[in-house]
Amino acid sequence: MTKETITLTVNGQTVETRAEPRELLIHVLREQLEITGPHIGCETSHCGACTVDIDGRSVKSCTMFAIQAQGAEITTIEGLGNPDKLHVLQEKFKEHHGLQCGFCTPGMITRAHRLLKENPNPTEEEVRMGIAGNLCRCTGYQNIVKSIMAAAAELNQPETAA
């Protein structure tokens, strides 16, 4: 079956690639576009390590064909921050030990980013429900929740009026 041309905007850059319709978005991101932040944990829609943001929704990119994302705006962990300028969530995960091995972290933070956009001032319960689709084998979640709450608090600080 022939490859199709797929145009995506990934982390603000428009990219074109070719893929068979059966190729999953996570594989196209990692193998063709070399965006390896989103991880493959389970490949069965359970763990959330592959979470990316597509047109303002958190999506498990192992459960979407790349061709379904034709024309979409995609944000991955690479688009949120970088080693020189960490995103607030990355800062807070670092500060509050929100990660151990770090395998779940890109998906966790990408999900938390959307959660805080939709609900800037969540309760602890809402954070827990909001990240229910992301599994972590290491931390026991306690520090992940703390990190997200701390990021929310920081983001909610009133900015000094310009």
Next chain:
Amino acid sequence: MIPGRFEYHQPDSLAAAVGLLSELGEDARVIAGGHSLIPMMKLRLAMPEHLVDLKAIDTLKHINVADGVVRIGAMTTQAELIGSAELQLAAPIVKETSLQIADPQIRYQGTIGGNVANGDPGNDMPALMQALDASFTLHGPGGARDVKARDFYEAAYFTARDDLEILTEVSFPTCTGGYAYEKQKRKIGDYATAAAAVLLTKAADGSCSHAAIALTNLADTPVFCDAASTHLMQSGVSADSIAHAVQSCISDIEPVEDNRGPAEFKKHAAAIILKRSLETAWSRA
């Protein structure tokens, strides 16, 4: 986990989608949110040669409430159901049920049409639709027809929908009486060990003017508990009538042993969530 090869189609109108299905015949499948279909394709339990994606058909995305009837387009996502203030007023049980489905990521993608058309006994929407006495509108080459949710499910993955038909809309009367959707599951993101959708309306004199009970994942189809519903309407709601209704529902189900437990355990769990959901619904009636 690489699915088999297929050709991808993205029609932008319902007529074009129905036309494609007729033309491609049984080698084609519709894809909505893909969150039941893609996992099946990865396991190669489904190997369609053509996928007809409904995502570009805007007429399948709406939530309308008018003249006492709720109409929801098939491509409305579970997240959109949860976020709709209008729906929360017209039928709050829809949000309560939707929040019990899977996890946030899956609810952004999964659609009401896919959930009710899929035919998996583990899906939560079918029992809800039976309790609400919903109708499903199907569009095929011969035109449109409506099928009642209570008549739609024949066996696991077998429904009254013809392969060439697209489910376009779900509709049901507004429902503002007492309600509850209770689900026993092993963890978030799991299908039900047992779940119950209950609607109870209290009349001005305290009697029960309307009752509807339907169950998820306790047989190879959703189960509408007609006798128990009728009993509550005839005898009113009391500890005795609830106990009687629970027993009646249990005699309607045929759970099978699987990784969620043996059949006897599922009956036990079903009895507990049924009692709980009947009490909750009546307390809200």
